[in-house]
Amino acid sequence: MTAGKKTELFDAGSSKPPQSAVPSPSLAPKMGFTPEQIEMLRKPIDPSRVQRRAGFRGQQFEYLPIHDIIETANRIFGFGGWQREIRRLEKVYQDETEGVYNVGYLCEYRVRVADIVHEDVGFGSSSNQPDLAQAHEMAVKGAVSDALKRCFRAFGDQFGLSLYKKHEFEEVSPSGPRTATDAQLGRLRKTLRTHSLKEEALLEYIKTKMGSEFAKLEELPLKVASRAIERFTQDEAAFVKEIQEISQGK
Structure with missing residues:
Protein backbone atom coordinates (compact mmCIF):
# COMPACT_ATOMS: atom_id res chain seq x y z
CA MET A 1 0.00 0.00 0.00
CA THR A 2 1.43 3.35 -0.98
CA ALA A 3 1.56 6.34 1.34
CA GLY A 4 -0.98 8.13 -0.84
CA LYS A 5 -3.50 5.32 -0.58
CA LYS A 6 -3.02 5.07 3.17
CA THR A 7 -3.78 8.76 3.62
CA GLU A 8 -6.97 8.30 1.60
CA LEU A 9 -7.93 5.30 3.73
CA PHE A 10 -7.89 7.46 6.85
CA ASP A 11 -9.43 10.47 5.13
CA ALA A 12 -10.73 13.13 7.53
CA GLY A 13 -14.43 12.94 8.20
CA SER A 14 -14.74 9.29 7.25
CA SER A 15 -15.95 6.90 9.94
CA LYS A 16 -15.25 3.83 7.81
CA PRO A 17 -12.79 1.55 9.64
CA PRO A 18 -9.55 0.51 7.94
CA GLN A 19 -9.70 -2.76 6.04
CA SER A 20 -7.47 -4.49 8.59
CA ALA A 21 -10.06 -3.73 11.29
CA VAL A 22 -13.18 -4.94 9.45
CA PRO A 23 -15.41 -6.83 11.92
CA SER A 24 -15.12 -10.61 11.99
CA PRO A 25 -18.00 -12.54 10.41
CA SER A 26 -20.91 -12.86 12.78
CA LEU A 27 -21.46 -16.28 14.31
CA ALA A 28 -24.63 -17.53 15.92
CA PRO A 29 -24.33 -16.94 19.68
CA LYS A 30 -24.38 -19.87 22.06
CA MET A 31 -25.89 -19.78 25.50
CA GLY A 32 -23.69 -19.35 28.56
CA PHE A 33 -20.21 -20.54 29.48
CA THR A 34 -19.04 -24.06 30.17
CA PRO A 35 -17.94 -24.98 33.72
CA GLU A 36 -14.35 -25.12 32.46
CA GLN A 37 -14.58 -21.58 31.05
CA ILE A 38 -16.08 -20.25 34.27
CA GLU A 39 -13.28 -21.86 36.27
CA MET A 40 -10.64 -20.23 34.04
CA LEU A 41 -12.33 -16.83 34.24
CA ARG A 42 -12.38 -16.96 38.04
CA LYS A 43 -8.65 -17.56 38.34
CA PRO A 44 -6.43 -14.60 39.31
CA ILE A 45 -4.23 -13.20 36.60
CA ASP A 46 -0.80 -14.78 36.13
CA PRO A 47 1.74 -12.08 37.14
CA SER A 48 4.09 -13.21 34.37
CA ARG A 49 1.60 -11.91 31.79
CA VAL A 50 1.67 -8.38 33.17
CA GLN A 51 3.97 -5.85 31.54
CA ARG A 52 5.15 -2.59 33.06
CA ARG A 53 6.16 0.81 31.83
CA ALA A 54 7.54 3.90 33.50
CA GLY A 55 5.14 6.73 34.22
CA PHE A 56 5.00 10.09 35.94
CA ARG A 57 7.31 10.52 38.96
CA GLY A 58 8.95 7.17 38.29
CA GLN A 59 5.78 5.20 39.00
CA GLN A 60 5.37 1.82 37.34
CA PHE A 61 2.12 1.17 35.50
CA GLU A 62 0.93 -2.35 34.75
CA TYR A 63 -0.95 -3.47 31.65
CA LEU A 64 -1.66 -6.40 29.34
CA PRO A 65 -0.52 -6.07 25.71
CA ILE A 66 -3.14 -6.52 23.01
CA HIS A 67 -1.67 -9.82 21.76
CA ASP A 68 -2.06 -11.27 25.27
CA ILE A 69 -5.74 -10.26 25.36
CA ILE A 70 -6.41 -12.00 22.03
CA GLU A 71 -4.42 -15.11 22.99
CA THR A 72 -6.32 -15.34 26.28
CA ALA A 73 -9.68 -14.99 24.52
CA ASN A 74 -8.75 -17.79 22.12
CA ARG A 75 -7.53 -19.98 24.98
CA ILE A 76 -10.64 -19.56 27.14
CA PHE A 77 -13.41 -19.14 24.56
CA GLY A 78 -11.87 -21.01 21.63
CA PHE A 79 -10.95 -19.98 18.10
CA GLY A 80 -14.14 -18.65 16.57
CA GLY A 81 -15.81 -18.68 19.98
CA TRP A 82 -15.93 -14.91 20.23
CA GLN A 83 -16.74 -12.10 17.82
CA ARG A 84 -15.69 -8.46 17.63
CA GLU A 85 -17.04 -5.47 15.78
CA ILE A 86 -16.01 -1.86 15.30
CA ARG A 87 -19.18 0.16 15.84
CA ARG A 88 -17.69 3.56 15.07
CA LEU A 89 -14.27 4.96 14.24
CA GLU A 90 -14.02 8.74 14.41
CA LYS A 91 -11.18 11.20 14.07
CA VAL A 92 -11.18 13.46 17.14
CA TYR A 93 -8.48 15.88 16.07
CA GLN A 94 -5.68 16.41 13.57
CA ASP A 95 -3.04 19.09 13.81
CA GLU A 96 0.10 19.93 11.86
CA THR A 97 2.88 22.10 13.25
CA GLU A 98 6.35 22.62 11.82
CA GLY A 99 6.05 19.63 9.52
CA VAL A 100 4.91 17.06 12.09
CA TYR A 101 1.42 15.70 12.73
CA ASN A 102 -0.65 14.97 15.83
CA VAL A 103 -3.78 12.84 15.43
CA GLY A 104 -6.39 11.40 17.79
CA TYR A 105 -9.11 8.79 17.14
CA LEU A 106 -12.10 7.46 19.06
CA CYS A 107 -13.29 3.88 18.58
CA GLU A 108 -16.57 2.33 19.72
CA TYR A 109 -16.21 -1.44 19.93
CA ARG A 110 -18.38 -4.47 20.63
CA VAL A 111 -17.33 -7.94 21.78
CA ARG A 112 -19.68 -10.93 21.88
CA VAL A 113 -18.90 -14.13 23.75
CA ALA A 114 -21.65 -16.75 23.86
CA ASP A 115 -24.84 -14.75 24.54
CA PHE A 123 -8.93 6.42 22.42
CA GLY A 124 -5.67 6.45 20.48
CA SER A 125 -3.30 9.23 19.54
CA SER A 126 0.00 9.80 17.77
CA SER A 127 2.31 12.75 18.23
CA ASN A 128 5.15 14.40 16.33
CA GLN A 129 4.88 12.11 13.30
CA PRO A 130 6.56 13.35 10.09
CA ASP A 131 4.26 11.23 7.89
CA LEU A 132 0.51 11.95 7.94
CA ALA A 133 -0.52 8.44 6.91
CA GLN A 134 1.61 6.89 9.64
CA ALA A 135 0.19 9.33 12.20
CA HIS A 136 -3.36 8.23 11.34
CA GLU A 137 -2.41 4.56 11.31
CA MET A 138 -0.81 4.72 14.77
CA ALA A 139 -3.76 6.60 16.25
CA VAL A 140 -6.32 4.21 14.73
CA LYS A 141 -4.45 1.13 15.95
CA GLY A 142 -4.18 2.63 19.42
CA ALA A 143 -7.90 3.44 19.56
CA VAL A 144 -8.97 -0.01 18.35
CA SER A 145 -6.61 -1.81 20.75
CA ASP A 146 -7.73 0.33 23.69
CA ALA A 147 -11.41 -0.29 22.91
CA LEU A 148 -10.90 -4.05 22.56
CA LYS A 149 -9.10 -4.21 25.92
CA ARG A 150 -11.86 -2.21 27.60
CA CYS A 151 -14.53 -4.55 26.26
CA PHE A 152 -12.75 -7.66 27.48
CA ARG A 153 -11.99 -6.31 30.95
CA ALA A 154 -15.69 -6.83 31.73
CA PHE A 155 -14.96 -10.59 31.71
CA GLY A 156 -12.73 -10.25 34.76
CA ASP A 157 -9.16 -10.46 35.88
CA GLN A 158 -8.00 -12.84 33.15
CA PHE A 159 -8.32 -9.77 30.94
CA GLY A 160 -6.67 -7.34 33.36
CA LEU A 161 -9.66 -5.91 35.20
CA SER A 162 -7.66 -5.46 38.41
CA LEU A 163 -4.97 -3.51 36.54
CA TYR A 164 -7.29 -0.73 35.46
CA LYS A 165 -7.09 2.52 37.35
CA LYS A 166 -9.81 4.45 35.63
CA HIS A 167 -9.60 8.20 35.03
CA GLU A 168 -6.03 8.64 36.23
CA PHE A 169 -4.11 11.59 34.88
CA GLU A 170 -1.11 10.35 36.85
CA GLU A 171 -0.33 7.97 33.99
CA VAL A 172 0.65 10.90 31.80
CA SER A 173 4.01 12.52 32.34
CA PRO A 174 3.82 16.32 32.21
CA SER A 175 7.26 16.54 30.67
CA GLY A 176 7.82 16.41 26.94
CA PRO A 177 9.06 18.40 23.97
CA ARG A 178 5.63 19.61 22.83
CA THR A 179 2.68 21.41 24.35
CA ALA A 180 -0.98 21.11 23.37
CA THR A 181 -1.77 21.87 19.74
CA ASP A 182 -4.14 24.61 18.57
CA ALA A 183 -6.67 21.94 17.55
CA GLN A 184 -6.57 20.39 21.02
CA LEU A 185 -6.88 23.74 22.77
CA GLY A 186 -9.83 24.67 20.58
CA ARG A 187 -11.61 21.41 21.34
CA LEU A 188 -11.00 21.73 25.09
CA ARG A 189 -12.22 25.32 25.21
CA LYS A 190 -15.35 24.51 23.21
CA THR A 191 -16.21 21.62 25.53
CA LEU A 192 -15.57 23.71 28.64
CA ARG A 193 -17.85 26.47 27.33
CA THR A 194 -20.57 23.93 26.57
CA HIS A 195 -20.65 22.97 30.25
CA SER A 196 -20.11 26.50 31.59
CA LEU A 197 -16.74 25.48 33.02
CA LYS A 198 -13.82 27.86 33.35
CA GLU A 199 -10.39 26.89 32.11
CA GLU A 200 -9.14 27.30 35.67
CA ALA A 201 -11.45 24.48 36.77
CA LEU A 202 -9.80 21.99 34.40
CA LEU A 203 -6.33 23.20 35.41
CA GLU A 204 -7.24 22.73 39.08
CA TYR A 205 -8.43 19.20 38.35
CA ILE A 206 -5.16 18.35 36.60
CA LYS A 207 -3.17 19.87 39.46
CA THR A 208 -5.09 17.76 41.98
CA LYS A 209 -4.63 14.55 40.00
CA MET A 210 -1.04 15.05 38.83
CA GLY A 211 0.48 17.37 41.40
CA SER A 212 1.72 19.60 38.58
CA GLU A 213 0.54 23.18 38.20
CA PHE A 214 -0.09 24.91 34.88
CA ALA A 215 -1.01 28.59 34.68
CA LYS A 216 -2.97 28.31 31.43
CA LEU A 217 -4.16 25.73 28.92
CA GLU A 218 -1.38 26.66 26.49
CA GLU A 219 1.15 25.23 28.97
CA LEU A 220 -0.42 21.76 29.00
CA PRO A 221 1.82 19.05 27.54
CA GLU A 230 -10.13 11.35 25.90
CA ARG A 231 -12.01 11.77 29.19
CA PHE A 232 -14.45 14.27 27.67
CA THR A 233 -15.00 11.93 24.72
CA GLN A 234 -15.46 8.68 26.61
CA ASP A 235 -17.53 9.69 29.66
CA GLU A 236 -18.26 13.39 29.39
CA ALA A 237 -20.91 13.64 32.12
CA ALA A 238 -18.79 11.87 34.74
CA PHE A 239 -15.69 13.90 33.88
CA VAL A 240 -17.57 17.20 34.07
CA LYS A 241 -18.93 16.19 37.48
CA GLU A 242 -15.43 15.36 38.75
CA ILE A 243 -14.10 18.73 37.57
CA GLN A 244 -16.99 20.55 39.22
CA GLU A 245 -16.53 18.73 42.52
CA ILE A 246 -12.82 19.54 42.71
CA SER A 247 -13.44 23.13 41.65
CA GLN A 248 -16.05 23.49 44.40
CA GLY A 249 -13.77 21.89 46.98
CA LYS A 250 -15.90 18.80 47.58
Whole structure:
Protein backbone atom coordinates (compact mmCIF):
# COMPACT_ATOMS: atom_id res chain seq x y z
CA MET A 1 0.00 0.00 0.00
CA THR A 2 1.43 3.35 -0.98
CA ALA A 3 1.56 6.34 1.34
CA GLY A 4 -0.98 8.13 -0.84
CA LYS A 5 -3.50 5.32 -0.58
CA LYS A 6 -3.02 5.07 3.17
CA THR A 7 -3.78 8.76 3.62
CA GLU A 8 -6.97 8.30 1.60
CA LEU A 9 -7.93 5.30 3.73
CA PHE A 10 -7.89 7.46 6.85
CA ASP A 11 -9.43 10.47 5.13
CA ALA A 12 -10.73 13.13 7.53
CA GLY A 13 -14.43 12.94 8.20
CA SER A 14 -14.74 9.29 7.25
CA SER A 15 -15.95 6.90 9.94
CA LYS A 16 -15.25 3.83 7.81
CA PRO A 17 -12.79 1.55 9.64
CA PRO A 18 -9.55 0.51 7.94
CA GLN A 19 -9.70 -2.76 6.04
CA SER A 20 -7.47 -4.49 8.59
CA ALA A 21 -10.06 -3.73 11.29
CA VAL A 22 -13.18 -4.94 9.45
CA PRO A 23 -15.41 -6.83 11.92
CA SER A 24 -15.12 -10.61 11.99
CA PRO A 25 -18.00 -12.54 10.41
CA SER A 26 -20.91 -12.86 12.78
CA LEU A 27 -21.46 -16.28 14.31
CA ALA A 28 -24.63 -17.53 15.92
CA PRO A 29 -24.33 -16.94 19.68
CA LYS A 30 -24.38 -19.87 22.06
CA MET A 31 -25.89 -19.78 25.50
CA GLY A 32 -23.69 -19.35 28.56
CA PHE A 33 -20.21 -20.54 29.48
CA THR A 34 -19.04 -24.06 30.17
CA PRO A 35 -17.94 -24.98 33.72
CA GLU A 36 -14.35 -25.12 32.46
CA GLN A 37 -14.58 -21.58 31.05
CA ILE A 38 -16.08 -20.25 34.27
CA GLU A 39 -13.28 -21.86 36.27
CA MET A 40 -10.64 -20.23 34.04
CA LEU A 41 -12.33 -16.83 34.24
CA ARG A 42 -12.38 -16.96 38.04
CA LYS A 43 -8.65 -17.56 38.34
CA PRO A 44 -6.43 -14.60 39.31
CA ILE A 45 -4.23 -13.20 36.60
CA ASP A 46 -0.80 -14.78 36.13
CA PRO A 47 1.74 -12.08 37.14
CA SER A 48 4.09 -13.21 34.37
CA ARG A 49 1.60 -11.91 31.79
CA VAL A 50 1.67 -8.38 33.17
CA GLN A 51 3.97 -5.85 31.54
CA ARG A 52 5.15 -2.59 33.06
CA ARG A 53 6.16 0.81 31.83
CA ALA A 54 7.54 3.90 33.50
CA GLY A 55 5.14 6.73 34.22
CA PHE A 56 5.00 10.09 35.94
CA ARG A 57 7.31 10.52 38.96
CA GLY A 58 8.95 7.17 38.29
CA GLN A 59 5.78 5.20 39.00
CA GLN A 60 5.37 1.82 37.34
CA PHE A 61 2.12 1.17 35.50
CA GLU A 62 0.93 -2.35 34.75
CA TYR A 63 -0.95 -3.47 31.65
CA LEU A 64 -1.66 -6.40 29.34
CA PRO A 65 -0.52 -6.07 25.71
CA ILE A 66 -3.14 -6.52 23.01
CA HIS A 67 -1.67 -9.82 21.76
CA ASP A 68 -2.06 -11.27 25.27
CA ILE A 69 -5.74 -10.26 25.36
CA ILE A 70 -6.41 -12.00 22.03
CA GLU A 71 -4.42 -15.11 22.99
CA THR A 72 -6.32 -15.34 26.28
CA ALA A 73 -9.68 -14.99 24.52
CA ASN A 74 -8.75 -17.79 22.12
CA ARG A 75 -7.53 -19.98 24.98
CA ILE A 76 -10.64 -19.56 27.14
CA PHE A 77 -13.41 -19.14 24.56
CA GLY A 78 -11.87 -21.01 21.63
CA PHE A 79 -10.95 -19.98 18.10
CA GLY A 80 -14.14 -18.65 16.57
CA GLY A 81 -15.81 -18.68 19.98
CA TRP A 82 -15.93 -14.91 20.23
CA GLN A 83 -16.74 -12.10 17.82
CA ARG A 84 -15.69 -8.46 17.63
CA GLU A 85 -17.04 -5.47 15.78
CA ILE A 86 -16.01 -1.86 15.30
CA ARG A 87 -19.18 0.16 15.84
CA ARG A 88 -17.69 3.56 15.07
CA LEU A 89 -14.27 4.96 14.24
CA GLU A 90 -14.02 8.74 14.41
CA LYS A 91 -11.18 11.20 14.07
CA VAL A 92 -11.18 13.46 17.14
CA TYR A 93 -8.48 15.88 16.07
CA GLN A 94 -5.68 16.41 13.57
CA ASP A 95 -3.04 19.09 13.81
CA GLU A 96 0.10 19.93 11.86
CA THR A 97 2.88 22.10 13.25
CA GLU A 98 6.35 22.62 11.82
CA GLY A 99 6.05 19.63 9.52
CA VAL A 100 4.91 17.06 12.09
CA TYR A 101 1.42 15.70 12.73
CA ASN A 102 -0.65 14.97 15.83
CA VAL A 103 -3.78 12.84 15.43
CA GLY A 104 -6.39 11.40 17.79
CA TYR A 105 -9.11 8.79 17.14
CA LEU A 106 -12.10 7.46 19.06
CA CYS A 107 -13.29 3.88 18.58
CA GLU A 108 -16.57 2.33 19.72
CA TYR A 109 -16.21 -1.44 19.93
CA ARG A 110 -18.38 -4.47 20.63
CA VAL A 111 -17.33 -7.94 21.78
CA ARG A 112 -19.68 -10.93 21.88
CA VAL A 113 -18.90 -14.13 23.75
CA ALA A 114 -21.65 -16.75 23.86
CA ASP A 115 -24.84 -14.75 24.54
CA ILE A 116 -22.99 -11.95 26.37
CA VAL A 117 -22.23 -8.64 24.66
CA HIS A 118 -19.96 -5.90 25.99
CA GLU A 119 -19.44 -2.50 24.39
CA ASP A 120 -16.90 0.18 25.27
CA VAL A 121 -14.88 3.00 23.77
CA GLY A 122 -11.16 3.51 23.28
CA PHE A 123 -8.93 6.42 22.42
CA GLY A 124 -5.67 6.45 20.48
CA SER A 125 -3.30 9.23 19.54
CA SER A 126 0.00 9.80 17.77
CA SER A 127 2.31 12.75 18.23
CA ASN A 128 5.15 14.40 16.33
CA GLN A 129 4.88 12.11 13.30
CA PRO A 130 6.56 13.35 10.09
CA ASP A 131 4.26 11.23 7.89
CA LEU A 132 0.51 11.95 7.94
CA ALA A 133 -0.52 8.44 6.91
CA GLN A 134 1.61 6.89 9.64
CA ALA A 135 0.19 9.33 12.20
CA HIS A 136 -3.36 8.23 11.34
CA GLU A 137 -2.41 4.56 11.31
CA MET A 138 -0.81 4.72 14.77
CA ALA A 139 -3.76 6.60 16.25
CA VAL A 140 -6.32 4.21 14.73
CA LYS A 141 -4.45 1.13 15.95
CA GLY A 142 -4.18 2.63 19.42
CA ALA A 143 -7.90 3.44 19.56
CA VAL A 144 -8.97 -0.01 18.35
CA SER A 145 -6.61 -1.81 20.75
CA ASP A 146 -7.73 0.33 23.69
CA ALA A 147 -11.41 -0.29 22.91
CA LEU A 148 -10.90 -4.05 22.56
CA LYS A 149 -9.10 -4.21 25.92
CA ARG A 150 -11.86 -2.21 27.60
CA CYS A 151 -14.53 -4.55 26.26
CA PHE A 152 -12.75 -7.66 27.48
CA ARG A 153 -11.99 -6.31 30.95
CA ALA A 154 -15.69 -6.83 31.73
CA PHE A 155 -14.96 -10.59 31.71
CA GLY A 156 -12.73 -10.25 34.76
CA ASP A 157 -9.16 -10.46 35.88
CA GLN A 158 -8.00 -12.84 33.15
CA PHE A 159 -8.32 -9.77 30.94
CA GLY A 160 -6.67 -7.34 33.36
CA LEU A 161 -9.66 -5.91 35.20
CA SER A 162 -7.66 -5.46 38.41
CA LEU A 163 -4.97 -3.51 36.54
CA TYR A 164 -7.29 -0.73 35.46
CA LYS A 165 -7.09 2.52 37.35
CA LYS A 166 -9.81 4.45 35.63
CA HIS A 167 -9.60 8.20 35.03
CA GLU A 168 -6.03 8.64 36.23
CA PHE A 169 -4.11 11.59 34.88
CA GLU A 170 -1.11 10.35 36.85
CA GLU A 171 -0.33 7.97 33.99
CA VAL A 172 0.65 10.90 31.80
CA SER A 173 4.01 12.52 32.34
CA PRO A 174 3.82 16.32 32.21
CA SER A 175 7.26 16.54 30.67
CA GLY A 176 7.82 16.41 26.94
CA PRO A 177 9.06 18.40 23.97
CA ARG A 178 5.63 19.61 22.83
CA THR A 179 2.68 21.41 24.35
CA ALA A 180 -0.98 21.11 23.37
CA THR A 181 -1.77 21.87 19.74
CA ASP A 182 -4.14 24.61 18.57
CA ALA A 183 -6.67 21.94 17.55
CA GLN A 184 -6.57 20.39 21.02
CA LEU A 185 -6.88 23.74 22.77
CA GLY A 186 -9.83 24.67 20.58
CA ARG A 187 -11.61 21.41 21.34
CA LEU A 188 -11.00 21.73 25.09
CA ARG A 189 -12.22 25.32 25.21
CA LYS A 190 -15.35 24.51 23.21
CA THR A 191 -16.21 21.62 25.53
CA LEU A 192 -15.57 23.71 28.64
CA ARG A 193 -17.85 26.47 27.33
CA THR A 194 -20.57 23.93 26.57
CA HIS A 195 -20.65 22.97 30.25
CA SER A 196 -20.11 26.50 31.59
CA LEU A 197 -16.74 25.48 33.02
CA LYS A 198 -13.82 27.86 33.35
CA GLU A 199 -10.39 26.89 32.11
CA GLU A 200 -9.14 27.30 35.67
CA ALA A 201 -11.45 24.48 36.77
CA LEU A 202 -9.80 21.99 34.40
CA LEU A 203 -6.33 23.20 35.41
CA GLU A 204 -7.24 22.73 39.08
CA TYR A 205 -8.43 19.20 38.35
CA ILE A 206 -5.16 18.35 36.60
CA LYS A 207 -3.17 19.87 39.46
CA THR A 208 -5.09 17.76 41.98
CA LYS A 209 -4.63 14.55 40.00
CA MET A 210 -1.04 15.05 38.83
CA GLY A 211 0.48 17.37 41.40
CA SER A 212 1.72 19.60 38.58
CA GLU A 213 0.54 23.18 38.20
CA PHE A 214 -0.09 24.91 34.88
CA ALA A 215 -1.01 28.59 34.68
CA LYS A 216 -2.97 28.31 31.43
CA LEU A 217 -4.16 25.73 28.92
CA GLU A 218 -1.38 26.66 26.49
CA GLU A 219 1.15 25.23 28.97
CA LEU A 220 -0.42 21.76 29.00
CA PRO A 221 1.82 19.05 27.54
CA LEU A 222 0.39 17.45 24.43
CA LYS A 223 -0.19 14.10 26.16
CA VAL A 224 -2.03 15.72 29.07
CA ALA A 225 -4.31 17.58 26.65
CA SER A 226 -4.91 14.30 24.80
CA ARG A 227 -5.92 12.60 28.06
CA ALA A 228 -8.36 15.41 28.88
CA ILE A 229 -9.93 15.12 25.42
CA GLU A 230 -10.13 11.35 25.90
CA ARG A 231 -12.01 11.77 29.19
CA PHE A 232 -14.45 14.27 27.67
CA THR A 233 -15.00 11.93 24.72
CA GLN A 234 -15.46 8.68 26.61
CA ASP A 235 -17.53 9.69 29.66
CA GLU A 236 -18.26 13.39 29.39
CA ALA A 237 -20.91 13.64 32.12
CA ALA A 238 -18.79 11.87 34.74
CA PHE A 239 -15.69 13.90 33.88
CA VAL A 240 -17.57 17.20 34.07
CA LYS A 241 -18.93 16.19 37.48
CA GLU A 242 -15.43 15.36 38.75
CA ILE A 243 -14.10 18.73 37.57
CA GLN A 244 -16.99 20.55 39.22
CA GLU A 245 -16.53 18.73 42.52
CA ILE A 246 -12.82 19.54 42.71
CA SER A 247 -13.44 23.13 41.65
CA GLN A 248 -16.05 23.49 44.40
CA GLY A 249 -13.77 21.89 46.98
CA LYS A 250 -15.90 18.80 47.58
